[in-house]
Ligand SMILES: Cc1ncc(COP(=O)(O)O)c(C=O)c1O
């Protein structure tokens with residue numbers, strides 16, 4: 329375990345006490361609201377796991393670099409997800425080295441388990457009595473599962489009209505799911521729950537959003553450690569991920585920084601955000617630290633990253649890494665969702681396919697070179713939101729109850745040979 333000694337502003341580096349987890353940086357507020365990040369006593373130290381030596385699996389394979397011990401952690405055996413080579417023999421889009429990190433293989437079927445594991449573990453350690461999250465999707469499902477494991481009550485604020493598999497999933501874990509009619513009301517209520525009643529937020533809890541709980545974000549460092557180990561300690565040229573508030577983007581970057589500091593690796597990747605409404609792209613172009621709230625121009629199939637405003641913590645990493653942001657549309661996400669499933673056997677949430685859309689775009693502009701090594705984060709599985717996929721699928725063939733007629737139909741459709 330690493331001992332957290334403070335929380336530091338991601339923008340001005342001002343330091344706050346380590347239990348200041350539920351605030352942004354007051355010193356930055358007049359310019360741009362910014363999230364805090366965990367800093368450790370005397371920096372971090374660790375040794376690289378060696379082949380053949382059992383260093384354990386999941387997040388605690390890198391337990392030296394996390395702020396809770398394995399024994400005090402609330403864990404469901406998250407992490408150690410596969411990194412698949414994509415595109416078969418010809419590669420993806422003719423690129424031989426594109427790899428997909430399949431985060432649907434986590435306990436609640438998304439990457440948010442890495443965040444929920446660390447955030448709920450921190451909550452338990454700090455003596456929190458209630459876990460609270462604002463989410464209509466994966467973050468809420470993960471918070472609910474880890475709260476259940478911790479034996480803590482969990483309340484999820486969502487909004488009216490949210491439906492589907494993920495709400496059912498949250499409820500199954502025993503969370504109280506409450507929907508507000510007016511979307512911004514969730515921030516007012518959550519802020520009250522956190523500040524007045526001491527509930528522990530795993531997600532953002534006020535607007536404009538700065539990002540999620542800093543302890544939770546530490547869990548995402550393991551994405552970087554795992555990808556690099558899976559690539560035989562090579563750093564990819566590009567890491568591409570669907571981004572909403574940028575928690576995973578920030579966490580991964582910290583993980584890459586750690587490995588450079590330890591001498592495990594000798595360079596950093598460029599980070600790419602796939603987004604829906606272009607807030608990060610707009611801030612990159614203008615140089616602003618305060619993120620613009622963009623017009624909601626389309627009804628996106630990538631509901632999980634459907635926020636119209638990005639965060640400072642995310643744009644900061646895109647700038648520092650020499651990366652970029654790509655705005656992605658519904659048709660492209662659904663096309664890649666279908667293609668990854670049909671060609672690579674990976675049925676991912678439409679949101680996750682956004683990473684591949686961004687790779688296609690950047691390959692098209694020549695930004696990503698043919699032989700670059702690219703790691704794309706496939707953040708969640710397709711069964712989280714199957715309705716958007718079903719909408720574009722053709723009707724299934726329904727066979728009549730007469731076998732003779734059924735066979736004729738199968739022949740007419742070319743499924744049975746015509747003999
Ligand atoms: C499937 C999926 N992908 C990506 C994201 C974006 O996450 P982040 O806030 O870490 O940018 C989310 C959640 O918001 C998500 O549910």
Ligand SMILES: [Zn+2]
Pocket residue numbers: 337338339340341342353354355356362
């Ligand atoms: Zn600051």
